[in-house]
Amino acid sequence: MRCTPIKLLSLCASVVLLAACGGGGGDGHSHPVPNVPDTNEVTATSVSGSGCFNNLAGNYPCLHVSMVSGLDFNVQASDIWGWQDNVNGDDYAFLALTTGTAFIRMTNPEQPEFVAFLPSATGSSAWRDVKLINEHAVVVSEAVGHGMQVVHIKDLVNRSGGETIAPIYHYTQFGSAHNVAVNEDSKFAYVVGSNTCNGGLHMIDMNDPHMPVFAGCYGGDGYTHDVQCATYWGDDLDYRGREICLGANEDTLTIVDVTDKSSPVLVAKRSYPQVSYTHQGWLTQDHNYFVLGDETDETSFGIKTRTVIFDTRDLDNPVYISAFNNTTNSIDHNLYVKDKHIYQANYTSGVRILRHGNLAQAQLREVAYFDTWPQNNSAVFDGVWSVFPYFDSGLIVTANISGRFFILQPDLGAIPECDDTLDNDGDGDVDFPADSSCSSAQTEFEN
Numbered sequence: 001m002r003c004t005p006i007k008l009l010s011l012c013a014s015v016v017l018l019a020a021c022g023g024g025g026g027d028g029h030s031h032p033v034p035n036v037p038d039t040n041e042v043t044a045t046s047v048s049g050s051g052c053f054n055n056l057a058g059n060y061p062c063l064h065v066s067m068v069s070g071l072d073f074n075v076q077a078s079d080i081w082g083w084q085d086n087v088n089g090d091d092y093a094f095l096a097l098t099t100g101t102a103f104i105r106m107t108n109p110e111q112p113e114f115v116a117f118l119p120s121a122t123g124s125s126a127w128r129d130v131k132l133i134n135e136h137a138v139v140v141s142e143a144v145g146h147g148m149q150v151v152h153i154k155d156l157v158n159r160s161g162g163e164t165i166a167p168i169y170h171y172t173q174f175g176s177a178h179n180v181a182v183n184e185d186s187k188f189a190y191v192v193g194s195n196t197c198n199g200g201l202h203m204i205d206m207n208d209p210h211m212p213v214f215a216g217c218y219g220g221d222g223y224t225h226d227v228q229c230a231t232y233w234g235d236d237l238d239y240r241g242r243e244i245c246l247g248a249n250e251d252t253l254t255i256v257d258v259t260d261k262s263s264p265v266l267v268a269k270r271s272y273p274q275v276s277y278t279h280q281g282w283l284t285q286d287h288n289y290f291v292l293g294d295e296t297d298e299t300s301f302g303i304k305t306r307t308v309i310f311d312t313r314d315l316d317n318p319v320y321i322s323a324f325n326n327t328t329n330s331i332d333h334n335l336y337v338k339d340k341h342i343y344q345a346n347y348t349s350g351v352r353i354l355r356h357g358n359l360a361q362a363q364l365r366e367v368a369y370f371d372t373w374p375q376n377n378s379a380v381f382d383g384v385w386s387v388f389p390y391f392d393s394g395l396i397v398t399a400n401i402s403g404r405f406f407i408l409q410p411d412l413g414a415i416p417e418c419d420d421t422l423d424n425d426g427d428g429d430v431d432f433p434a435d436s437s438c439s440s441a442q443t444e445f446e447n
Contacts (some may be wrong), residue, residue, distance in 0.1 A: 357422025
């Protein structure tokens, strides 16, 4: 049994069915997921890696992405995030599980260590989300009465063996919530899909993580499923340096100026063709474009996996540019942007990596992938939930809903910019793909 987003809620019409679907106190706005039984003790077993040869890494279809290693957990997984310890260089992954949050140390990426486990504040739930702010992990869940747990990540350095840890603070000014976003610049957290603020932005001052403070609400456009909040540095001078939230509000991109937490202002809201369930998105590095995924357009309209592109150079008037349709049938889920690459967790087709050229011309190309769910690429809710691509090492981490955690190593130089048929330097010309002297997008040889 699977629960669906609110527009399809009639398929799970009763509270009993919602509980069977793993909703754990959710409000019906959330992802469908398989019903994987919980266990009392969380365990993890090692999984060997494999290089990507002839488009296979072991049994996994791949393109320019190798599997370094993995862990099999005995409970289902959802969200994932990461942290790099700048003192000793260790990478850590934070993996949201049905019953709590696992912390994984990757000193040796070929032998990851499950070092600590934070139990759920209340009950189990298939929906749990974790982010990093001000050297602390923050965790929310759709479990009834869960609130937000705060964990000092420096404490992980001395942990081992999956030992149980406790939060340094438990924020309880909301109960259940679907997601949490953070702005490291301002040290504010933004909880969305909660039972407060009309399901919109519940803003929390995290400048003192030992004493988080409620800072304000924005619920003027109703339920926000996911959001990115950032200090805007794009081309719109009216908003440069201001704190802006770009929300996926079920059927619109909703932009809010939250610089003044006591008086947030709706900047704009826009829909797009074939909207079904506006799910999540991310700004490009220059903040001039916003790419997003619609979680149910593939099933609603029978289309291939789609990435929607908005121009955000004028925040008062964001412009839908176009959409990129991949060759897969799978449903897109969470995506993140690093440099010129978009890392997508697309359920049954796994992690897909797109390179963008001139987005004013909707230039996207898939340059790498790792299919964590080789059974199929169907438009169903199996496979990966999210992906974290921000380690300096170049490693990325992801996990299947069924509980397998992956450490992956992409080779983003395998398709050089000279050969990707994109306008990488933004001068209006596609970089010449056949010239042997083309060594970068800045070459003089272009057509």
